[in-house]
Amino acid sequence: MKHFTCVQDVEDVEALVQKALTLKASPWKYEQLGRHKTLVLLFFNPSLRTRLSSQKAGQQLGLSVITMDASSGWKLEFEDHITMNTDKAEHIKEAAAVISGYADLIGIRSFPALSDKAEDYQDRVINSFRKYASVPVISLESAIRHPLQSLADLMTITEHQKTARPKVVLSWAPHPKLLPQAVANSFAEWLLRSNAELVITHPKGYELDPAFTQGTTIEYDQKEAFSNADFIYVKNWSSVHPYGQQLPVQEDWRIDGPKMNISSKAQFMHCLPIRRNVVATDKVLDSPRALHLKQAKNRTFAAQAVFAALLE
Amino acid sequence: MKHFTCVQDVEDVEALVQKALTLKASPWKYEQLGRHKTLVLLFFNPSLRTRLSSQKAGQQLGLSVITMDASSGWKLEFEDHITMNTDKAEHIKEAAAVISGYADLIGIRSFPALSDKAEDYQDRVINSFRKYASVPVISLESAIRHPLQSLADLMTITEHQKTARPKVVLSWAPHPKLLPQAVANSFAEWLLRSNAELVITHPKGYELDPAFTQGTTIEYDQKEAFSNADFIYVKNWSSVHPYGQQLPVQEDWRIDGPKMNISSKAQFMHCLPIRRNVVATDKVLDSPRALHLKQAKNRTFAAQAVFAALLE
Amino acid sequence: MKHFTCVQDVEDVEALVQKALTLKASPWKYEQLGRHKTLVLLFFNPSLRTRLSSQKAGQQLGLSVITMDASSGWKLEFEDHITMNTDKAEHIKEAAAVISGYADLIGIRSFPALSDKAEDYQDRVINSFRKYASVPVISLESAIRHPLQSLADLMTITEHQKTARPKVVLSWAPHPKLLPQAVANSFAEWLLRSNAELVITHPKGYELDPAFTQGTTIEYDQKEAFSNADFIYVKNWSSVHPYGQQLPVQEDWRIDGPKMNISSKAQFMHCLPIRRNVVATDKVLDSPRALHLKQAKNRTFAAQAVFAALLE
Numbered sequence: 061m062k063h064f065t066c067v068q069d070v071e072d073v074e075a076l077v078q079k080a081l082t083l084k085a086s087p088w089k090y091e092q093l094g095r096h097k098t099l100v101l102l103f104f105n106p107s108l109r110t111r112l113s114s115q116k117a118g119q120q121l122g123l124s125v126i127t128m129d130a131s132s133g134w135k136l137e138f139e140d141h142i143t144m145n146t147d148k149a150e151h152i153k154e155a156a157a158v159i160s161g162y163a164d165l166i167g168i169r170s171f172p173a174l175s176d177k178a179e180d181y182q183d184r185v186i187n188s189f190r191k192y193a194s195v196p197v198i199s200l201e202s203a204i205r206h207p208l209q210s211l212a213d214l215m216t217i218t219e220h221q222k223t224a225r226p227k228v229v230l231s232w233a234p235h236p237k238l239l240p241q242a243v244a245n246s247f248a249e250w251l252l253r254s255n256a257e258l259v260i261t262h263p264k265g266y267e268l269d270p271a272f273t274q275g276t277t278i279e280y281d282q283k284e285a286f287s288n289a290d291f292i293y294v295k296n297w298s299s300v301h302p303y304g305q306q307l308p309v310q311e312d313w314r315i316d317g318p319k320m321n322i323s324s325k326a327q328f329m330h331c332l333p334i335r336r337n338v339v340a341t342d343k344v345l346d347s348p349r350a351l352h353l354k355q356a357k358n359r360t361f362a363a364q365a366v367f368a369a370l371l372e
Numbered sequence: 373m374k375h376f377t378c379v380q381d382v383e384d385v386e387a388l389v390q391k392a393l394t395l396k397a398s399p400w401k402y403e404q405l406g407r408h409k410t411l412v413l414l415f416f417n418p419s420l421r422t423r424l425s426s427q428k429a430g431q432q433l434g435l436s437v438i439t440m441d442a443s444s445g446w447k448l449e450f451e452d453h454i455t456m457n458t459d460k461a462e463h464i465k466e467a468a469a470v471i472s473g474y475a476d477l478i479g480i481r482s483f484p485a486l487s488d489k490a491e492d493y494q495d496r497v498i499n500s501f502r503k504y505a506s507v508p509v510i511s512l513e514s515a516i517r518h519p520l521q522s523l524a525d526l527m528t529i530t531e532h533q534k535t536a537r538p539k540v541v542l543s544w545a546p547h548p549k550l551l552p553q554a555v556a557n558s559f560a561e562w563l564l565r566s567n568a569e570l571v572i573t574h575p576k577g578y579e580l581d582p583a584f585t586q587g588t589t590i591e592y593d594q595k596e597a598f599s600n601a602d603f604i605y606v607k608n609w610s611s612v613h614p615y616g617q618q619l620p621v622q623e624d625w626r627i628d629g630p631k632m633n634i635s636s637k638a639q640f641m642h643c644l645p646i647r648r649n650v651v652a653t654d655k656v657l658d659s660p661r662a663l664h665l666k667q668a669k670n671r672t673f674a675a676q677a678v679f680a681a682l683l684e
Numbered sequence: 685m686k687h688f689t690c691v692q693d694v695e696d697v698e699a700l701v702q703k704a705l706t707l708k709a710s711p712w713k714y715e716q717l718g719r720h721k722t723l724v725l726l727f728f729n730p731s732l733r734t735r736l737s738s739q740k741a742g743q744q745l746g747l748s749v750i751t752m753d754a755s756s757g758w759k760l761e762f763e764d765h766i767t768m769n770t771d772k773a774e775h776i777k778e779a780a781a782v783i784s785g786y787a788d789l790i791g792i793r794s795f796p797a798l799s800d801k802a803e804d805y806q807d808r809v810i811n812s813f814r815k816y817a818s819v820p821v822i823s824l825e826s827a828i829r830h831p832l833q834s835l836a837d838l839m840t841i842t843e844h845q846k847t848a849r850p851k852v853v854l855s856w857a858p859h860p861k862l863l864p865q866a867v868a869n870s871f872a873e874w875l876l877r878s879n880a881e882l883v884i885t886h887p888k889g890y891e892l893d894p895a896f897t898q899g900t901t902i903e904y905d906q907k908e909a910f911s912n913a914d915f916i917y918v919k920n921w922s923s924v925h926p927y928g929q930q931l932p933v934q935e936d937w938r939i940d941g942p943k944m945n946i947s948s949k950a951q952f953m954h955c956l957p958i959r960r961n962v963v964a965t966d967k968v969l970d971s972p973r974a975l976h977l978k979q980a981k982n983r984t985f986a987a988q989a990v991f992a993a994l995l996e
Contacts (some may be wrong), residue, residue, distance in 0.1 A: 088408050096712050096739055098951075108446060108462075112438055112474045116410055119436040124743040126736055134732060143961040145860040150732075150957035154976070158956065161981035162736045236457040332470065333462035337455040345465075352466070357473035376792040400720050420758060420774075424750055424786045428722055487800035548769040587772060649767040657777075664778070669785035 064366045065186050065199040065245060066207055066249070073214070073253045080215050080365035084358070087120045093371050094123030100163035101127045101200065105171040109332060109359055110200045110208065114167055115329050117363035122370070124167070138184050156192035160355075165196050165370055172203035172240050174304030180204060180240075181269070196370040204269075206242045208366065209331050211252035212358040216351055217256060217291055220327055225255050226290035232262030233280060233313050233339040235296035238304055244297045245272040252276065261285035265307045269300055282313060286322040291351075293329040294340060315340040320349065327351050377498050377511040377521055378561070385565045387525070389650040392527050392677035396670070401433045404682050406435030412475035413439045416497060417483040417520055419564055421671055422512045422520065429675035433683070435477070450496050468504035470646065473631065477508050477682055484515035486616030492516060492552075493581070510675075518554045521643050521667075522562035528667045530591040532639055533540060538602035543594060544574030545599065545625050545651045547608035548582045550616060555643050556609045557584040566669050573597035577619045581612050594625060598634040603663075605641040606652060624676050627652040631659065639663050687824040688990045689810050690831055690873070697838070697877045702830045704839050704989035711744045717995050718747030724787035725751045725824065728809060729795040733956060733983055734832065738791055741987035747789070762808050780816035789820050789994055796827035796864050797994070798928030804828060806891070820994040822987075827854070830866045832990065833955050834874035836982040841880060841915055844951055849879050850914035852882055855906060856886030857937050857963040859920035861926060867898040867955050868921045876900065885909035889931045893924055906937060910946040915975075917953040918964060939964040944973065951975050 063069055070076055083089070085310075099118040104109065111127065118125040136155055137148035144151065159166055170185035186202040199207055217228065230247055249272050251258040260273060261282045279285035286292060294315050299305045314337075320326055328340065328350040336342055344350060375381055382388055396403070406664060411430040423439065430437040448467055449460035456463065462572065471478055498514040511519055515558035529540065542559055561584050563570040573594045579585075591597035598604060606627050611617045626649075632638055640652065640662040648654055656662060687693055694700055707713070723742040727735065735751065742749040760779055761772035768775065783790055794809035810826040823831055835921040841852065854871055873896050884897060885906045891897075903909035912915060918939050923929045938961075944950055952964065952974040959968055968974060 098743070100736065106440075106446070108440075108467075109470060111440065112412065112471065115438050116436070116474050119410070120408075124740070126739045128732075128735065130732075134730070137960070141966060142960070144959035145962050151960050153960075154956055154980075155732075157977050158980040159734060159736065161738050161977065162984060312582070323697075332466055334466060335456035335461075336463050336465075337453070338457050342453060353469050353473065356470040357465075360474060361970060388909050403785070418758070420752075420754075420779075421782060423752065424724065424783065427750050428748070428786050431722070644778055646778060647768035647773075648775050648777075649765070654765060665785065666780050668782040672786060 061369045063190050063197045064207060064370060065190060065197060066201065066205055067210070067253055067357065073250065074350065076211065076365055076369065077214050077218050079369065080211065080358070080361040081218065081362045083368070084361040087361070087364070090368055091120060091122040092271045093368055094118065094121035097123055097164040098162060099123040099125045099165045099167065099367065100159055101125065101167040102130050102159070103169045104130050105130065105169050106131065107169050107200065109356055110169060113359035114200060114363045117367055120364055121367055123367065138188050152188040153192050156189050160194040163195055165198060165367060166193055166199045167198040169200035170202055173236055174240065175296060177300065177303035198370070199319050200364060201242055203240065204242055205246045207246050207250070208359065208362050209243055210246040211366070212355055212362040213247060213293065213329065213331070214250055214254055215358045215362060216329065216355045220351060221290060222325070223290065225257055227288055228256045228258050228291045228293060229285050229289045230258065230260045230295065231285065231315070232266050233294045233296050233315060234309065235335060235339060238298045238306060239296050241268055241297040241300060244268055244295050247293060248272045248276060259285050263307065263311065263313065265308045266297065266299055283319065283322055286319060286326065289323040289326040291329055292320070292326050295331060296339060314338065315344050317341065317343045320344055329355060332356055373681045375502050375509045376519060376682060377502060377509060377514065378517055379522070379565055385562065386675055388523065388681065389526050389530050391681065392523065392670070392673045393530065395680070396673040396675045399673070399676070402680055403432060403434040405680055406430065406433035409435055409476040409683065410474060410478065411435040411437045411477045411679065412471055412481040413437065414439040414442050414471070415440065415481045416442050417481050418443065419481050419512065421570055421668055422481060425671035426512060428672050428676045429679055432676055433679055435679065450500050464500040465504050468501050469506065472506040475507055477510060477679060478505055479510040479512045481512035482514055485612060486550055486552065489612065489615035491668050510678060510682070513554055517558045518553055519524065519558050519562070520671065520674050521555055522558040523678065524667055524670040525559060525641065525643070526562055526566055527603065527670045527674060528641065528663055532663060533602060534637070535602065539570045539600055540570050540603045540605060541597050541601045542570065542572045542605045542607065543597065543627070545606045545608050546621065546653060547626060547647060550610045550618060551608050551614060553609040556580055556607050559605060560584045560588060571597050575619065575623065575625065578609065578611055595631065595634055598631060598638065601638040603641055604632070607643060608651060615667065619637055626650065627656050629653065629655045632656055634661050641667060644668055647651045685993050687814050687821045688831060688994060689814060689821060689826065690829055691834070691877055697874065700835065700989055700993065701838050701842050703993065704835065704982070704985045705842065707988045707992070708985040711985070711988070712825055714992055715744060715746040717992055718742065718745035721747055721788040721995065722786060723747040723749045723789045723791065723991065725749065725791040726754050726783070727752065727793045728754050730755065731793050733980055734793060737983035738987045740826060740984050741991055742973060743992055744988055747991065752843055754843050776812040777816050781818065784818040787819055789822060789991060790817055791824045792877065793824035794826055798862055798864065798922060799927060801924065801927035808877065822990060822994070825866055827864065828866055829870045830872050831874070832986050833960050834870040835990065836979055836986040837917065837953065837955070838874055838878055839982045839986060840953065840979045842956050844975060846949070847914065849881055851912055852880045852915045852917060853909050853913045854882065854884045854917045854919065855909065856890050857918045857939060858933065859959060859963060862922045862930060865892055865921040865924060867894055868919050871917060871919070872896045872900060880982050883909050885932045885986050887931065887935065887937065890921065893899055893923070907943065907946055910943060910950065913947040913950040915953055916944070916950050919955060920963060929945050935977040938962065939968050941965065941967045944968055953979060956980055957965070
């Protein structure tokens with residue numbers, strides 16, 4: 061593995077999940093692996109879980125970890141051959157090369173603007189670092205993907221699945237704010253590399269980009285989709301066409317007790333943060349069938365597995 | 373000790389002071405204690421002394437320390453059973469549980485809004501973390517208490533006292549800004565657990581909440597209060613009734629040389645930051661009888677004693 | 685060496701350059717030197733390269749590193765004997781003494797306001813910390829100097845020089861923003877302590893303060909200056925008289941291929957960040973004769989040499 065910004069970077073997804081589970085069992089087993097090496101985590105957007113879990117993952121591998129907030133004051137130019145006389149202080153060519161001079165691994169977080177699909181789906185920040193850095197680049201969530209989340213999700217499914225081929229439903233849910241498609245996109249492309257059966261359910265109009273869903277069954281009836289589900293993975297996203305909007309939705313897509321009871325074996329998943337009683341009810345979140353806190357905890361070991369694979 | 377958010381958490385105050393003094397003598401003696409454990413410091417409000425001293429304390433115990441500024445962009449919901457469709461992105465239940473998944477100890481700083489006493493005196497941020505975290509929670513100053521400061525203050529008094537039962541005067545002083553009562557509240561409740569004699573002096577109307585002062589003598593004449601004092605602990609606070617205000621004060625409550633000379637043995641204390649020539653004169657602060665820098669230095673060992681006690 | 689805020693602090697510049705080159709060859713050789721010691725890095729202004737390289741340098745010496753952003757919310761008072769009833773929350777006397785209680789080394793970054801030369805050229809922030817701290821103070825760039833940059837620059841020249849006395853040209857270049865003179869000032873005073881021949885070229889009116897240039901040859905014709913150059917060090921600065929302004933410049937001072945070819949042996953240097961095609965063309969920056977990324981990388985070892993010298 062040279063970089064970790066999408067599932068295509070991973071040769072053997074199942075082996076990476078197993079590596080993460082091994083690290084969960086013995087978090088400090090490889091604390092010599094990162095000795096005398098530096099992990100730089102660069103946040104162009106805010107982060108809680110990713111920031112804490114990535115720092116912890118780095119420390120458990122013995123890495124020196126340097127975290128930097130680049131959300132204000134460091135505007136990068138991504139266009140080639142431009143005369144830089146505006147507000148962009150540094151070109152990505154220099155930025156990526158300079159940080160590569162200080163880091164053995166670089167983690168980057170960057171969100172989409174949600175105003176222009178073509179622009180966002182180029183995933184320019186992460187791809188430019190990938191292009192110009194001379195060390196491995198890890199996505200800490202980009203404009204269109206969140207692969208460390210998906211790896212943690214797959215770990216959690218692996219830990220809690222009761223059949224060899226569980227039915228996993230990715231369900232859209234309401235949210236008061238406009239959110240990216242990154243988590244849903246990654247979840248789809250990672251699940252399609254697993255043994256699970258993936259079904260996607262969302263209101264008409266909320267179709268994800270087919271580059272990520274690759275022909276996955278879409279069931280527009282949420283209750284129908286939940287039938288026989290082993291895992292219900294809930295997430296809001298804004299529409300792809302038209303891009304970055306909230307569309308009128310008639311039905312109630314919130315997850316509540318009766319919906320969870322359509323399949324009595326179904327376990328609830330969410331990447332967090334979650335809006336209680338908007339996305340899912342208190343009853344769902346406070347039930348033993350909710351795995352959202354276990355997913356969050358697994359973020360540490362997902363990151364650790366990735367850093368370890370890139371260091372090896 | 374399960375948590376450290378108020379003096380009531382401490383079974384033996386004197387023993388904790390002695391532990392801090394022992395660590396001051398050998399700061400790295402217990403550097404294996406925190407090995408493979410993580411301290412997360414979460415700042416909902418700015419911090420200088422607390423931030424530096426807590427990080428240093430953690431490092432001296434061998435802890436991995438992760439510091440996070442949560443002052444902007446991470447708005448927590450504290451109400452139960454609410455529909456989270458406003459600006460609050462995450463519920464304290466998830467926030468505290470998730471961080472507990474990454475941390476062995478969680479330090480939290482949070483200030484009061486000073487507009488509603490009932491609201492502030494619930495001390496909701498720190499108490500909610502205490503309720504929902506599954507690991508020990510340490511107050512790095514809350515809406516109504518600053519116990520790490522009080523512990524450092526008591527260490528400093530112990531180091532500099534010349535009699536078994538020193539007279540300690542907590543004196544209000546002027547300040548251009550509205551300040552919380554947290555430092556004064558904690559100082560009172562900690563001193564009442566010590567061998568010292570506590571006297572409080574302030575202008576009429578600046579009475580602290582009796583839950584903290586528990587019937588302590590109030591002497592409204594500052595000069596009278598200073599008579600025979602061993603320590604003069606100076607601090608501004610805004611009024612409790614009416615809440616969070618600056619009341620008209622006729623007399624000059626600033627600490628100057630002549631006031632310090634009312635008791636020639638008196639030593640000056642302040643928790644910092646201090647407004648020179650508003651709270652106390654240059655002459656007082658630059659005199660060898662001023663202990664404020666020693667208090668600041670003791671913050672490291674106070675924090676270290678608390679972290680060590682919670683890890684043991 | 686007691687502090688490191690200007691070249692005058694360094695007894696033997698050549699020896700310090702050699703020490704940095706030795707550390708570059710074996711970065712972890714002295715990782716016991718900083719054991720049980722703490723480096724506090726305090727940023728009153730933003731930083732990328734300095735922040736990353738100083739943290740890395742500290743970690744490679746085994747120091748505990750605490751980085752603190754003081755750019756907002758911590759306004760210091762520098763005037764003596766003032767009544768502090770404005771927006772300044774803490775006096776430098778307390779601030780420097782308190783941080784000295786937590787740190788074995790203190791790094792400080794602070795920029796000029798560029799509105800009053802007399803004010804900026806006092807270099808008050810760094811000099812006040814120097815005065816009131818009880819531990820060594822390191823400039824991470826001050827209002828008028830950037831000595832860690834100059835040390836890295838001199839390392840880079842040493843590594844790439846082909847003659848015992850290379851001709852080094854410091855050339856002004858255009859920039860859309862008003863920039864300090866700090867990098868140019870330091871570069872001049874450090875080069876004057878080296879074996880190199882220094883020539884300065886800039887448009888008329890952009891003369892640097894003679895306290896830094898000490899009679900160095902100024903050649904107003906840029907192309908003439910570049911004749912036979914071994915190194916061309918490019919940097920924009922705002923004018924000194926009148927202070928902090930952009931003056932009208934007729935000629936094109938940007939560095940391009942033909943200018944670099946005036947001396948076929950000339951190597952290009954810049955401290956970064958650089959505005960492509962404003963300061964220098966893509967062709968210059970993407971050529972093998974450009975050393976700017978090597979300079980950035982050397983920042984780590986320059987900082988490490990300074991920290992090591994101050995610890996010894």
